[in-house]
Amino acid sequence: MTSAELPSRDEAPARRSLTENVVSAIMQMVSNGELLAGQRLPIEKELSVRLGVSRGSLREGVRALAVMGVLETRQGDGTYVTSLDATSLLSGFSFYADLQVADDATQLLHVRRILESESAALAARTLTDEQLDLLSAVLDRVDTIIEKGVDDDDLAEVIAADSEFHTRIARSTGNRPLAALIESLASRTQRTRMWRAMTERGTVPGAQAEHRAILAELRRRDPDRARVRMETHLMGVEDFSETHPTEASEESDASSQ
Template structure:
C-alpha cells in the first residue's frame, strides 16, 4: 500500500467512525495533516481522492466538508464506470448476470410496496413505449424510465442506484438490439406489459417471473449477438456516424 493509499485510509477511518460525521467541516489542511501524522502534501492528496469519490466536497473559499454519504451520491460513479466497459464482451455479460440476479427480486419487492401513484408512473412510461415503438431512441428512453419507476417503488434508494448503474450499460444494448432486429421492439414491449400487469395485480411471484423472462430475453439476444462477432461500440459508431450522401 502506497503512502497516499494509507493517507486515504486514515481519513476514511475518521469518517467511518463518526469522528467526521456527514456534513461536518474538515480542519484546515495544516491541522488535518498534524492530526493524521501526515505531510500536508499527503493530506491534500487524500482529500482530493475522497472528493472524487463523492465522500468529501471541496467548497472554494469555504473549506472541505463531508458529504451526506447517501447511497445515491456514493454510488453515482457506478454508471460512469460501466460505460467504460463498452468494448468488453465478457464484462458486459457479467453485468447482465448481475442484472438478472437483482432485477427480478426488485420487481417482486416493488409489487408488495407499489402505490397507486407509482403504478400510474410505470403505466405512463409503458404507454409512451407503445406510442414510440418505431422510434428507437424514445422507446429506450422510456424503457429506462419504466425500470427506474419500478425500482423506485421499492423505496430502497441503494437498490435503485445500483440497478441504475448496471442497467445504464444494458440500456445501450437494448438500443442496438432495436436497431439490428426489427422485431425486437414488439417483443420488448410485450415483456414490459407482462411486468406491468403483474405489478398491477400486486403479485410478487408473477412480477418476479415476468422480470426474469425480460432480462433473460435480453441476455440471450446479447450473447448471440456478441458471439456473431458484432460489438456494441462498433454499432454505436455506425449508427451515430453522419451518412455520406452519394450522387446517383
C-alpha cells in the same frame, strides 16, 4: 514533470502509504461520527498536522476519497463529506461498469437480471397506486410511438422510457443500495439495448408487451409472477449480448465518439 521531479522508486511506495493512511483516517472519522454527512472538513493545515502528513499527501487522499464518493470539493468553499447516499458511495462500481468490454457486458447484464428480478418481486409489495399509474404513463408514451411507427429517430426516446420504467420500479422498493446498483447497470447497458432495437425487427413492440406484462403482475401484487416476468424480459437482452458481442461493441464505440 521532468525526470528530476519524478519520485524515486523508494519515494513512490512511501507516498502511496501516506495517502492510504489519509484515506483510512478520514474514513474512520466518518465511521465514528466525528465527521457527519454534509460536514466540512477541518482546514488543510490543521488536518495535515493532525494526521502527520504533508499537504501533498493529504490532497492525494482527499482526491481518492472524492473518487470513492465520500468527499466532494467545492471550488472556493472547501471540502465536504458527501450525503453518503448509496448513489455516491457506489460510484466506483459505475466506473468499473464503464470499463467493461463487450465480452464482460453480458456478465453485467446477468447481474442486472438477478437484481431487477428481485427488485420486481419487492416492488409488488411496496408500489402505491400512484406509482403504478406513473409506470403506466411511462409505457403510454411508448405506445404512442409504436402506433405511429417506430423509426431510428424514436429509439433514444424509447430507450429513455425503458430506463425510466425500470428505475421507477427499483426506487419503489425503498432499498436504496439496490436501486443505485440497478440504475447504474441500466444506464451502462443502454447501448446494447439500443443496438438490439436497431437490428432486430419487432424488438420495441415485443419489449413493450413484456413491460405491460410486468406491470400487470405488479398491479396484482404478485411477487413471484412479477419476478418471473422481469427475468424473462431481461433474458432477451442478455441473450442478444451473448450472440452479438462484436456488433454491440462496435455500436458502443461509435456512440461514444
